[in-house]
Amino acid sequence: MLSPSRVFAELSETGRPDDPRRVIGRAVVLGGSMAGLLAARVLSDHADQVVIIERDDIGPAADTTGFEPRPGVPQGSHVHALLPSGQLQLERWFPGFADEAVAAGAVVPDPAAVRHYVNGTQRRYANDLTIRGRALSATRPFLEGLVRARVAQLANVHIVHGQAAGLVMTGGKVTGVHHHPGTSPDGGATGVPQTEPADFVVDAMGRSSRLGGWLAEHGLPSPPVRRMPIKLTYATALFRRDPQISDIDVAFAQALPAPGCVARIGGITAVEDDRWIMLVAGYNEDRPSRERADFVSRCRRDFPAVFGDIAERGEMLGDVVTYHQADSRRRDFHALDGLPAGLIAVGDAVASFNPVYGQGMAAASLHASALSAYLCRDPRLDEPAAGYFAMVRVVVDAAWQTSTTADLALPHVDGPYPPGYRLIAGLANLIFMTSADDRELNRRLSMVTTMLAHPNSLARPGVLIHAALARLKSRGPAVSSTARQELP
Ligand SMILES: Cc1cc2nc3c(=O)[nH]c(=O)nc-3n(C[C@H](O)[C@H](O)[C@H](O)COP(=O)(O)OP(=O)(O)OC[C@H]3O[C@@H](n4cnc5c(N)ncnc54)[C@H](O)[C@@H]3O)c2cc1C
Structure with a gap:
């Protein structure tokens, strides 16, 4: 079995599959924000048809002007740092993305x-x-708008306006999605309910996803949720x-x-x-x-x-x-017994973190990478996607460890504490303090905080000895033990 660092490194690779096999007939992605769009791009290599069902009326998807925040993504009005790992993955799936973004402003x-x-x-x-x-620095609607325009150019991907409302299940496999075409201005459903047939369904409905409730309607367990x-x-x-x-x-x-x-x-x-x-x-x-x-x-x-x-x-x-x-939140699909086949989740629907660390879009792009790796391995699609969720777990654990270690130092955050928290926090604090004035340590820390490397890469003896020696040499005042995490 590969170590988490190795899995993380593989998911961070930037080559595109050479000759991806089409193993899915019709894939349906619920939610057309960053995570859903990236998943749709990956699925376009492996499915005959990809349908994105998005609750917001986004107008002509190929339009690359006048990007504004929209109701389904209320965080879109706020600062969104695109971490280097996210940028590399965008470039991977949409070659020329950075140049295009710069040309657009x-x-x-x-x-x-x-x-x-x-x-x-x-x-x-x-x-x-x-x-x-x-x-690259831009607003969130701008980044999403450019990604959406690129997805809209894919011949086998279609974006439809509608509100997903439940799953169709046949013999332990998801075979479709109920949805209401169109939505009213207050976000409520309007059109007559319809069923979209699907061989593969992706939950990209964000942190408020109701997938757990839909599974319960079919008598299936929901993924365990952890909150901080x-x-x-x-x-x-x-x-x-x-x-x-x-x-x-x-x-x-x-x-x-x-x-x-x-x-x-x-x-x-x-x-x-x-x-x-x-x-x-x-x-x-x-x-x-x-x-x-x-x-x-x-x-x-x-x-x-x-x-x-x-x-x-x-x-x-x-x-x-x-x-x-209110919280950082993760849904541990990897720990779920009884997940139906033909169903996965991506992006904030799996895990959302304290946004000050800027991890969300990069994490979503690594979930897309995990989906690509999973589908390239020719998986059995009539079985639960355990292989996919095992890879996603590595990404979630890495981002969760980085953000919650820092958040646990805030006086009002009282857990849950992971095993070995004091040691992890002490070492993280040492690296944060010394990296302020040490170029090499700053580079190593930046690799982790920008999600280019797994946090375990900082726990190597050579790195810790380097940090300890640098700390001994430094004469500056110690930074509080709460200063464990860099911002993006
Ligand atoms: C304040 C704030 C600041 C942030 N700053 C950063 C940052 O600096 N850098 C960073 O990388 N990330 C940041 N994030 C996180 C980032 O916004 C998300 O991680 C990222 O948008 C990925 O989200 P997503 O696509 O999974 O979900 P979302 O962006 O939440 O999108 C969910 C989509 O699903 C649609 N939807 C929901 N329900 C339905 C339904 N029933 N049917 C159809 N469609 C549906 C919604 O309309 C929406 O389009 C921040 C988050 C917050 C809250």
Whole structure:
């Protein structure tokens, strides 16, 4: 059996299958957001026909102008960092994607204009987003819109507007999906229910997926759910970019929790159409509001000067929008006995993490990679997709370990603690502290935080000895033990 690091490395490969075999007649993907679109792209190699059922009316899918947030993806108004691993996978499935994105207005951040602050002090080395080439910075609707346009060009993929409502099951296998064509403006179902026949169904309905309930309707068990209550609130605003105010392309700022200090997160990224998107986030009872005055005062009070400068002097475009996420959540399909054949899940429907670490789209792209690996191995499709979920588990475990180790250091997060938590947290803290001033350690840490490498790669003796020696040599003040995680 391959180690998790090895599986992760294989899923991170960027070659496309040479001669993919068509092993599926008709595949149906429920949800046409990032994870669903990526899964549809992979399935287009292996299925005669792929149908994406999406609840939002997205209009002409091939249109590559005027991308706006949409109701089915409420997080789409907020900062979305595309981690290098996600970018590489997008390039893998849609060759030329990065060039196309840049031509359409995505920003390639200048490394000299990327800053990472911890408790107001700039780290010498920021999380390295250019570790595998140039980074891309854009809004979430822009990225999704470009991916959707590429998927719409695939001859055997069709996107239909409708709300999926249940599974059709025949003899332990999923054979179709019930759906209501079209939806009303309030998101409710309108059209007469229809059944879409399917040989293979993908749940890409996001973190609120109702798949568990649909399985229960057929007397089948639901995947066990694990939650970590992070109680995170984002407030986000767009600003016109203005070189008179700042030359910043990307800024991350962490205020770490300590006695008398509250943990907070701030972020700025330059995005298409000459704008900055800026977020401030708080935990537990520290909830940023939609009030502009609150946004501005948080920027000035809690973060480095550039945040206050943009908030006070910049032209705000539109209103402040907020988003509350109660928990990080994973559905352990790999642990489920009795999953029907012909059914998988991808993206946030499997696991969603604290978004400040920017893992979601990269994780979804690695799920697509797992789907490709699974289908290339000519699996028995009349059996549950255990081989697929075993690979997805590796991706989920890696992202979960990285994000929850950091979140468990927040005073209001009281578990669940994994076995060996104290040791893992202590070593993570050592690497985070020393990597601020050590280029090689920063590179290794960045490989993990940008999801290019499995977290186990940091637990090698050589890395830990290097970190311990660097710590001994350093004269700087120790960073609080809560500073375990870099932002994207
Ligand atoms: C505030 C916030 C900030 C984030 N920041 C980042 C970041 O910086 N970087 C990053 O990589 N990720 C980030 N994420 C995570 C990222 O948004 C998701 O991981 C990513 O969008 C993948 O999601 P998905 O496609 O699985 O689900 P979603 O994007 O949630 O999409 C689900 C889709 O399913 C559709 N749907 C739902 N129910 C039905 C139904 N019954 N029938 C048909 N369609 C249905 C919805 O309309 C929607 O299109 C952030 C998340 C949040 C909440």
